[in-house]
Amino acid sequence: MxxxxxxxxxxxxxxxxxxxxxxxxxxxxxxxxxxxxxxxxxxxxWSHVKPWEARERRRRGERSPxxxxxxxxxxxxxxxxxxxxxxxxxxxxxxxxxxxxxVSLRYGDLNFTEPAIDGWEIPWPVRYRDIAPYYDNVERLIGVCGGDDDSKFLPGSRHHLPPPNLRCGEVLLRKGAARAGYKVVRGRRAVLTQDHNGRAKCHYCGACGRGCDIGAFxxxxxxxxxxxxxxxxxxxxxxxxxxxxxxxxxxxxxxxxxxxxxxxxxxxxxxxxxxxxxxxxxxxxxxxxxxxxxxxxxxxxxxxxxxxxxxEQFRFHVFAFAPQLYGRPSTNDDGISGGHIYIPRFESPEEKRGYLRGFGIQLWGIGCGSNAQFAERLPGFGLELKKEVRKRYPALIQMHPYGEVLPYxxxxxxxxxxxxxxxxxxxxxxxxKLGENERKMIPRMYDVVEEMLHSMKAEPLPYKRGELDELGSAIxxxxxxxxxxxxxxxxxxxxxxxxxxxxxxxxxxxxxxxxxxxxxxxxxxxxxxxxxxxxxxxxxxxxx
Amino acid sequence: MLKTTRREALVTIAAGISAPALHSQGTYEPTTFSMEEYESLGTLVDMILPASDTPGAREVGVHAMLDEDLAKSDEALGILRDGLGRLREQGFADMTAAQRVEALTRYSESTGADRDFFETLKGLTIDAYYSTEVGLVQELGYQGNTYLAEFPGCTHEHELGEAD
CATH class of the missing domain: 3.50.50.60 (FAD/NAD(P)-binding domain)
Incomplete structure (x- = not known):
């Protein structure tokens, strides 16, 4: 041609x-x-290469993509x-x-109009009603699992595939957040929890980050x-x-x-x-x-x-343990990899908060994982440390708030x-770099995380309030x-x-x-x- | 020259983590650390995560994994080398087990370079040990990265306990 x-x-x-x-x-x-x-x-x-097998492969000179x-x-x-x-x-x-x-979350009308409400920079030239039919189209095409929740912060969908079951730690976190007055919803992810448009469903190997061997996302x-x-x-x-x-x-x-x-x-x-x-x-x-x-x-x-x-968004990570799960037999917590629950934004522009826009909280990494990096922040060494790692392994909780950065x-x-x-x-x-608005949002994000952890009786690993992940890390x-x-x-x-x-x-x-x-x-x-x-x-x- | 015991070699092979450059005689020759450093490192990683009802860090070859992994590292290798050097000057090789625990405890409670050494050693040991089949499966009961027809999720009744 x-x-x-x-x-x-x-x-x-x-x-x-x-x-x-x-x-x-x-x-x-x-x-x-x-x-x-x-x-x-x-x-x-290397979707199905276990950590110890990965080492063997690297020794043979093989490399993952x-x-x-x-x-x-x-x-x-x-x-x-x-x-x-x-x-x-x-x-x-x-x-x-x-x-x-x-993660597949619809933007709401508030996301599009908020700049017009708060006056910071330009609003989107599109409203939710304009894009909603396309969200429907995309979800039908690619397959997105999720719940039936619907709010002005996170519009619902009639096209979700069934959400995956919750892990033990997620059940407890949901209860704790609810006790503190926060709404936890099912995570929404473009993972096939049932066969869809001729494509085979997920087999819950938890290795999405290495690429899916069957294209189930x-x-x-x-x-x-x-x-x-x-x-x-x-x-x-x-x-x-x-x-x-x-x-x-x-x-x-x-x-x-x-x-x-x-x-x-x-x-x-x-x-x-x-x-x-x-x-x-x-x-x-x-x-x-x-x-x-x-x-x-x-x-x-x-x-x-x-x-x-x-x-983009700034974010940070807080690690904790659910004592209710200490010493329990380990479970396979891979699921669809990533959080099966999500805490959508809950603050309206009308509320007096001292900052504009808001944040949501992602909740990946809860339960038994493929490493024990959390142990680096437990005190001491020796038999006592080893015992503590085993006890806490099934009880790991992670919270990852994402805050909106204003356009500067x-x-x-x-x-x-x-x-x-x-x-x-x-x-x-x-x-x-971040501005004044983000710096004002950070303490509130830490407050909310601490409130939820306290309410579920979780024991946090040491962290420094105000600390953030590297800028850009949200990708x-x-x-x-x-x-x-x-x-x-x-x-x-x-x-x-x-x-x-x-x-x-x-x-x-x-x-x-x-x-x-x-x-x-x-x-x-x-x-x-x-x-x-x-x-x-x-x-x-x-x-x- | 350090002799890898027959038992160590067998455990290592069973765990699928045959030590790098393992010679047919069962001898491992470190390429990053000196033989003396390597021997102390084996003692130290085993102090971080010792044998219990499952093998300890030395037995699964964590010191060999670090020798291999740190070949291309600059910062972590430098911190470990410096710390091993200070321990050597303090006569680490000739210390009793109790004296060694005392020395490592002192490092863990100090600040500055000694603390960096302890944190680096501990972090690397944890990452390596719990990436082995012994550490992840035998010790922690990891069951993941497999094929499931359905994901059952939590099948228990968990209660938070009374609100404060």
């Missing part, structure tokens, strides 16, 4: 790029997808001194969906790209590291420049339309590097918002050209190419189409103006579906 036969180029093959390819190819569009890495062979996943090493090697990033940001990326077919946390290659290939309309080019979107005299995109990772060769691919879906940080790198006379500040960046307003203009990604990758392309610098970057109604304050319209460059759509998490307190992948899928519905319609009308 001659290259000019493609109707559009999609950059990236993860949740956003996969959805774009899936939706557009089934509507008949010829799609070329460029992916920086390679396909992961499912047979190479190195999901995260490629981008750091090929496209490193910098941060200012003393201002670290943990950037975790997966370059490879399917991106982070190969190993993602699978949503991942782009199995759930999106396979169907897209079946249409005959998708061409995938691996090891293609995109550096620039090229534009014509009219300012519209007319091509993409990329580098062949294996040979280092520079290539140019003509493109009638471009869908950017390389994940927030790499999409931003590409957009900012795409400078031309029509776009001196990076493509579609006359507003100077691209790269700014980087935001100076939290930003830049490509100032001081550092380059091996192809000579400027690499990124990330400047990111939910957003904001750097945000959508909005006002082209002076946003780069994309509500359909994730560039205000200034109508034949470019940016359909990943970079378009989200706020991070919310929730995990984003379900919403990325819903918004990418909606955006590409709009794009297909505009193509049909001859507008793009």
């Amino acid at each position: 001659a290259t000019q036969d493609y109707d559009l180029v999609v950059i990236g093959s993860g949740a956003a790029g996969g959805m774009a390819a899936w939706n557009l190819t089934r509507k008949g569009a010829k799609v070329l997808m460029l992916e920086a890495g390679e396909k992961y062979e499912r047979s190479h996943f 190195a999901f995260e090493s490629l981008p750091l090697r090929e496209s490193p990033y910098e941060t200012p001194a003393g201002q670290s940001f943990l950037l975790r990326r997966v370059w490879g077919v399917g991106g982070k969906t190969n190993i993602w946390g699978r 949503f991942n782009s290659p199995d759930y999106l790209l396979a169907d897209a290939f079946a249409t005959g309309n998708l061409t995938l080019r691996e090891n293609a590291i995109v550096s620039h979107i090229l534009t014509g005299d009219d300012g519209k995109a007319n091509g993409v420049r990329y580098f062949e990772r294996l040979t280092g060769e520079e290539r140019t691919e003509p493109a009638k339309r471009v869908v950017v879906a390389a994940s927030t940080v790499d999409s931003t790198r590409i957009l900012l590097n795409s400078k031309s006379s029509a776009h001196p500040n990076g493509i579609g960046n006359g507003s100077d918002v691209i790269g700014r307003y980087l935001c 203009r100076d939290n930003r990604i830049t490509v100032d050209g001081t550092h380059h990758d091996r192809f000579g392309v400027p690499t990124i610098r990330i400047e990111y 939910h970057e957003h904001g750097t190419c945000r959508m909005g109604d006002d082209p002076k304050k946003s780069a994309l319209n509500g359909y994730m189409q560039m205000h200034e460059v109508p034949n470019v759509f940016v359909v990943d998490g970079s378009g989200f103006p706020t991070p919310t307190e929730k995990n984003p992948t379900l919403s990325i899928l819903a918004f990418a579906w909606r955006a590409t519905d709009h794009m297909a319609e505009q193509m049909r009308l001859g507008n793009v």
Whole structure:
């Protein structure tokens, strides 16, 4: 096929790029997808390799798939001194969906409108009623297990697969939280708890983080790209590291420049339309590097918002033990891996709290696990320590609050050209810190965690109040190419189409103006579906 | 040269953690630590997690695992080396068992470099020991990472007890 036969180029093959390819190819569009890495062979996943077997394998020189090493090697990033940001990326077919946390929480209308209520930065150009049908579509397509709860903080769904049974520690934590007045709901995860759309259900091996050997949780290659290939309309080019979107005299995109990772060769691919879906940080790198006379500040960046307003969630982890479970026989607590319960946000903007927005609490790691790292923080050594570890092993409780970080203009990604990758392309610098609002939220988060632990009579491991996990560790970057109604304050319209460059759509998490307190992948899928519905319609009308 | 006892070798093999570079004579030669350091390390890891009704850290080869794992580490290896050096100067090899416990207790209750040494040694020992089949399955009863048709979850009646 001659290259000019493609109707559009999609950059990236993860949740956003996969959805774009899936939706557009089934509507008949010829799609070329460029992916920086390679396909992961499912047979190479170490899903069923026990810890002691893993050591044996490593001794033989075998390695599990190195999901995260490629981008750091090929496209490193910098941060200012003393201002670290943990950037975790997966370059490879399917991106982070190969190993993602699978938490699938709908954003509520409050998430979209709250900036208008509290006045901090721009609201979303989309309301819950606009996106709800797409949440329905996505959940039906990929399969999400969960409960029947429904609230303004976490809208319900009629499409959930049955939720998994609770572990002992989760039963106790739920009771304790309820006693303290907090509502605990079933976790929602894109894991198949029953056969779904011809795919086999989960076998509860608990190794999702190493990749699923049977594809029982949503991942782009199995759930999106396979169907897209079946249409005959998708061409995938691996090891293609995109550096620039090229534009014509009219300012519209007319091509993409990329580098062949294996040979280092520079290539140019003509493109009638471009869908950017390389994940927030790499999409931003590409957009900012795409400078031309029509776009001196990076493509579609006359507003100077691209790269700014980087935001995600901050989080911390508290470990404790449920004494009710001390010394009990161990159980297999793998389940669907991750928490089977969740504590949604519970604070309204109307309440006087001293801070804006809010937090939810994730609850993974409860019960018998595949290590005993908690023991490092028990006192002493010797037989007494060994006895304590065994006694506490079935009783482990973990709480992981996630707080929303406001979008700040100076939290930003830049490509100032001081550092380059091996192809000579400027690499990124990330400047990111928390503000007053987050600092005010932290003590309240600790209070709530302590209240629940106290109420369930749990014994916490020592922790330092106020301590946070490294910034970036939530892996939910957003904001750097945000959508909005006002082209002076946003780069994309509500359909994730560039205000200034109508034949470019940016359909990943970079378009989200706020991070919310929730995990984003379900919403990325819903918004990418909606955006590409709009794009297909505009193509049909001859507008793009 | 340290001789791996026949029993140690057998336990190690049974646990599926055959020590690295295990020679046919049953001798393990450390490549990261000196033989003297390695011997002290074996004593120390066993003091952290000794034999009980299950084997201790030395018997499952935790010191060999650390020798292997720390080959490419700089920080942790440096901390262990420094600490082992200080213990050597204090005559650790010739101490009685009670004196050794006293020395390690002192380290655990101190601050600064001695404390770092204790924490590092303890953390590495815990991570290694509970990643072995002996530590994880025999000692803790781990049953995970297997195939289940259904996930039963909690099948007990757990009560919180009276509210305060």
